[in-house]
Amino acid sequence: MSGLVTGIAAADAGQRCLIISAGQSALHFFSGSFELYGCEGNPLEAIAGVGKEHPYSKLGVERIQRLAEEVPAFFGKMNISLVGNPTRNHYRITPLGVLKPAWLTMDEYARVEDVSQMPWKRVAICDIEGFLDFQPDFLASGCAERGVESTVIPISLPELERLRNNPTEMRATNIAKELTGDTLHRLAQKINQASGDVDAVLMPTVVGLLDAAAVEELKKQVDKPLHFVATMPPSVPGIRTQITLRKRFQELGGVYMLGDTVQSGTIVDGRLQSIRTANHGEVEFEADNFVLATGSFFSHGIVASSERVYEPILGLDIDASDERSEWYKRNLFEAQPYMTFGVATDSDFRVSHKGQTLSNVYAVGAVLSGCNPIKEGCGAGVAILTSLHVAQKITRK
């Protein structure tokens, strides 16, 4: 997502951009919410206390607030409606029925403003029979803990029964491909017949893969207020968001190359001159500025061998311990040091190579060192805000 956000912001400001992406993005695991900092109350207050190595410290609280306030409009231009406030967290509901703090949540998702005051007394939860990536019992028990009564509505439709031929691949995305037109209408009828006297219907995110039309349609056809709850990946709204962002980037004149891997680059006098990719062999891609948005270990933005942690494309300087024993803590649930590993950057997010800062190469998002997205709940905030910041920086150069 960092790559696309940077690309869109820069292309919108008149830059000619090319994105080279090794496979699909982390948006395929999207929960429907962005986190700025996972705490109760005002995330900006918590951010003021992070260490100086944290990407947020390089941005500064004032800039974070300014950039954060631009984000809903940035996505709003693409008809992605996000609700939330950078000075007060709300809560999203996980697939396991737990409430987690969130900064922005897509409009179609269920959200809770105040944990002590749930917005519903009684809800109906839709259970698509045979679908294993959403367990209504977890959600029901999560609701019960917070004093919300729930009934589970089992849903089965012939089109979805057909998908059960292949139970391991009965995924949210395959279900969403079926839930359109008449099938969607019959789904709404079943929900209306079974929901009874409830304040809201909660439904797994299995609707609206290519665009949000089916989501709007179902909301219209279901009598009670309908809210969606995240499934396990792949994420249907995440893929829809990915498609929307890519489309917007291309409409702005950007070129998007999927399924290719940047393999090397030529550094001359503290500048990256060009890069080469797997698919294009000897072709050198030259640019005034380069942005590294390659993610962390999971996306191979940084790689750990048994001896060392390194950045695989250019061999950039890394913030990581040389001692393997310092990479992790024995207790799995403690903050794991390796989570903070990433490329080293200066205060402008420029990377360095053998101690020398590269004047035209920036890093954004999860490849950055200094934060622990899982423990701190700051992954999306760091990704989006560093991307917008770097795009603005490049544009004003």
Add this chain to the structure above:
Amino acid sequence: MNNEQHTNKQSFEQCVKCTICTVYCPVAAANPDYPGPKQAGPDLERYRLKNPRFYDDTLDLCLNCKRCEVACPSNVKIGDIILSARLKYSAKRPKLREYILANTDVMGSMATTFAPLVNASLKLPAVKNIMDRTLAIDHHRTMPTYSSQRFEAWFKQHAQAKQENFDRSVSYFHGCYVNYNHPKQGKDLVKILNAIGYGVHLLDKEKCCGVALISNKMEAQARRQAKVNINSIRRSVAAGRPVLTTSSTCTFTMRDEYPHVLGVDNADVREQIVLATKFIFEAVDAGRVKLAFREDYRKRIAYHTPCHMEKLGWSIYSTSLLRMIPGVEFMMLDSLCCGIAGTYGFKRENYPYSQKIGEPLFRQIKSLGVDLVATDCETCKWQIEMSTGVTVENPISILADALDVEQTMKLNK
């Protein structure tokens, strides 16, 4: 290319079970009997390594489009794993139908000899019904037509002698389609290359690239043909001639399937096997050659990205060339599989899924009201023409039609 990543048979260990591949699998979306790339590939590979009995014939439903590999964030060679498993474990041996469909060059040689007769018969409903009943080649399918004169014969008679007059030269791997079905595409390439100052030569020996042999499990024959081709390509490269192609699938097969699936090493010449559009674009982009276009050329053209072109990542070259033509109103179609996948869509058991897979693409094409669809793959051409009624041309043919040959020759003197 990082060959280690591709040839490493254990790349399935890199799979994190994220299921992103299944999201983009055109078959899984159309046919729930197909287990999907994750399960058919890395998941079951683990079991197959323990005991080949875990091999499952539903793997034959894979079209080898490689869209799973393009989508995979972990660089797992999912398509290669599935295709290799089919070759290694399947007990189903090719039958007469598979021999007929896969031996495109043998069939082409016979058919071109009697082209008018063959073309007329292949249009007859009675003949199609017989083929459907006896061979299970679906009768709905429009069969490709054959040319009376092969490209090679035309080249030797009309073009070969002139090619020595150029300082710079390339070799052309024309493939079966240009040789037997549509020599005009090859003639168009010769016209463009000669105009920009390159002589064109044929390879010493050219065999069918073997893509259909691989997908129909005729691995040994495919490997023999691959070796002949790579040896010819080596001689061409040694003589200073890169090898150009006009089919994305032949290109992809010779560059990637040879080493990954057939184990035929091509590392020394792989970079020299390129689509003509890439070669020409790079030459124009670097200022080595110049193109001049006819002022009266006007067309509304939409480009379709063939699956193997998506995998090569090269549609940017073909589309950039088309965009250079002043009279072209250009549109990019969504990158979706057309459903034919070479011989796959000809088979009766696959035909309905083939059409269902292509449906979103056909709908988009029909809605745009274009004069032409441009694409770099001949089987996509057959499928789109049959299913939409819109004429499909290779970008090279469009470029040749739009080119002001005299002016271009002057510019490149």
